[in-house]
Amino acid sequence: MGISALGYINGVHVIPPGRYYDKGYRELFAEAALKALESAGNPDIKAIYIASALSELTGEQLAIGNILRDYSGIRNAPSIRVENGDGSGGFAFMVALNHVASMNDGCVLLVGIDKPHEVTSLKQNKYASYLLDSDYESYFGATPVVLAALMAKQYLKNYEYKYEDLAAWAIKMHERGAKTPFAYFKRAAKLKDVLESELVADPLRLYDVSPFVDGAAALVLCSKPNTRDQAVGVLGYGFGASNSYFASRNDYTALMSVIEAVKAFNPLNDFNGIVSVHDTYSILGVLALESLGLCKRGSALRLLNEGYFDPGGKVMVNLDGGLKAVGNSMGASGVYQLASATMQLRGDKPFNGLNAEAAVVEDMVGVDQESVVFMLKVVK
Amino acid sequence: MVDQSLSVPKYWRRIPQYYRLTALKCRKCGRVYFPPRAICDCGSREFDEVELPRRGRLIEFTVLRSVTSDFEKQRPLIFGIVDLNGVRVLGQLVDCPNPEKLSDNAEVEVVFRRVKEDSDYGIIYYGFKLRPLKGCW
Numbered sequence: 001m002g003i004s005a006l007g008y009i010n011g012v013h014v015i016p017p018g019r020y021y022d023k024g025y026r027e028l029f030a031e032a033a034l035k036a037l038e039s040a041g042n043p044d045i046k047a048i049y050i051a052s053a054l055s056e057l058t059g060e061q062l063a064i065g066n067i068l069r070d071y072s073g074i075r076n077a078p079s080i081r082v083e084n085g086d087g088s089g090g091f092a093f094m095v096a097l098n099h100v101a102s103m104n105d106g107c108v109l110l111v112g113i114d115k116p117h118e119v120t121s122l123k124q125n126k127y128a129s130y131l132l133d134s135d136y137e138s139y140f141g142a143t144p145v146v147l148a149a150l151m152a153k154q155y156l157k158n159y160e161y162k163y164e165d166l167a168a169w170a171i172k173m174h175e176r177g178a179k180t181p182f183a184y185f186k187r188a189a190k191l192k193d194v195l196e197s198e199l200v201a202d203p204l205r206l207y208d209v210s211p212f213v214d215g216a217a218a219l220v221l222c223s224k225p226n227t228r229d230q231a232v233g234v235l236g237y238g239f240g241a242s243n244s245y246f247a248s249r250n251d252y253t254a255l256m257s258v259i260e261a262v263k264a265f266n267p268l269n270d271f272n273g274i275v276s277v278h279d280t281y282s283i284l285g286v287l288a289l290e291s292l293g294l295c296k297r298g299s300a301l302r303l304l305n306e307g308y309f310d311p312g313g314k315v316m317v318n319l320d321g322g323l324k325a326v327g328n329s330m331g332a333s334g335v336y337q338l339a340s341a342t343m344q345l346r347g348d349k350p351f352n353g354l355n356a357e358a359a360v361v362e363d364m365v366g367v368d369q370e371s372v373v374f375m376l377k378v379v380k
Numbered sequence: 381m382v383d384q385s386l387s388v389p390k391y392w393r394r395i396p397q398y399y400r401l402t403a404l405k406c407r408k409c410g411r412v413y414f415p416p417r418a419i420c421d422c423g424s425r426e427f428d429e430v431e432l433p434r435r436g437r438l439i440e441f442t443v444l445r446s447v448t449s450d451f452e453k454q455r456p457l458i459f460g461i462v463d464l465n466g467v468r469v470l471g472q473l474v475d476c477p478n479p480e481k482l483s484d485n486a487e488v489e490v491v492f493r494r495v496k497e498d499s500d501y502g503i504i505y506y507g508f509k510l511r512p513l514k515g516c517w
Contacts, residue, residue, distance in 0.1 A: 125446060139505075202443055245414075247461045247469050247470040
């Protein structure tokens with residue numbers, strides 16, 4: 001094989017995100033988990049990792065592991081729930097990865113699951129505000145979009161961009177989502193749609209915000225590659241953190257946690273392949289590209305508009321449409337990113353013909369609280 | 381039973397920060413932290429309490445139209461980052477009906493205001509807000 005990986009993604013399954021009023025946490029979990037296990041050849045699993053941010057808030061359920069396991073008939077493996085806000089998926093994957101890296105031969109199951117649509121949008125906003133410091137930020141009514149908007153304003157001002165330049169993010173993500181079978185938004189968007197959408201927190205409009213969706217995505221992570229087909233290995237990861245109190249940060253136009261996390265790898269300025277960024281808000285996708293070191297500070301929006309990050313190029317960003325089009329399933333979102341990157345590397349439809357060898361996946365907690373970045377590679 | 385969803389002790393213990401912007405100043409290097417921290421970046425754990433200045437400059441602001449359930453009646457909310465003599469805080473801007481008239485570096489003062497109420501029978505929560513000195517009418 002020639003590549004030494006920490007673990008291998010031997011099975012994946014994603015539920016098309018949406019508003020599942022007819023299904024609860026257990027139904028979505030079972031569907032994603034059982035199909036992912038089946039796709040990996042039903043191996044024995046040593047642990048079930050559950051990435052969820054909202055299970056007690058919208059599901060009114062603590063200790064959800066055994067409920068989900070019993071309904072799905074998965075026995076003899078302990079369940080471990082990981083909560084780290086909308087970055088739960090990436091952080092659960094990091095823990096699961098360390099688990100399989102410590103085994104000679106074995107597999108674990110990771111399921112990212114959340115159901116924001118159990119509650120109204122006002123409640124969803126309140127729960128999203130819990131991603132901020134509840135004593136000193138959300139106490140006063142601030143929410144993640146406030147922080148993202150302040151960053152967007154500073155970025156557009158500092159680098160002399162217009163809002164129309166930022167609108168390209170939403171347009172490109174909708175365009176990609178239209179071709180992705182599991183995307184929530186499957187409709188292309190025009191500049192007019194973006195410009196006429198309601199302001200959420202200026203300059204950010206509705207089209208700059210990823211929509212809350214119910215979702216479940218599952219991965220089977222093993223210490224040895226699946227021999228039945230092309231496998232995807234996880235070569236490594238990096239972690240980083242920023243100041244928790246937003247106003248105290250030195251720079252409002254960079255994601256310090258991403259800059260820290262990517263130090264685990266060689267500089268990515270020559271990276272060639274697939275990139276998946278956690279674009280809960282358009283500006284965070286743009287800033288992630290710069291903070292990952294894929295381009296210079298202040299240049300991402302220009303390059304995006306010039307098509308540098310489009311499919312077929314050297315750096316292909318959010319080929320599935322990102323959180324903007326696939327949807328923001330909170331704790332599950334990072335697992336969607338990882339599952340999607342795996343499908344893209346394997347060349348599963350509609351991602352066939354890309355011939356990419358490697359993928360960088362960036363998952364972030366809130367607005368630059370903590371980030372984790374993974375490097376995935378095809379193992380031939 | 382009183383219909384109360386917010387925690388009283390969670391509010392009460394932060395009153396020094398909410399009412400008076402009480403920060404911590406490191407005895408070793410002099411750095412000021414708001415909100416307070418247990419350890420300074422220089423490694424020291426010894427601090428003195430200081431109150432942040434009541435006047436500062438606006439660095440950036442945004443108008444939030446999609447608010448949380450606790451702030452539904454106050455929509456829209458204006459949020460700003462304000463520099464209070466080198467310490468930056470995030471807070472609500474008030475007495476500003478036309479935020480588009482706010483200028484960069486506008487001078488603001490700290491004021492004491494009602495923040496939110498806990499339904500019909502819970503307590504009323506107070507805290508600092510930020511008022512542009514020249515207004516924005």
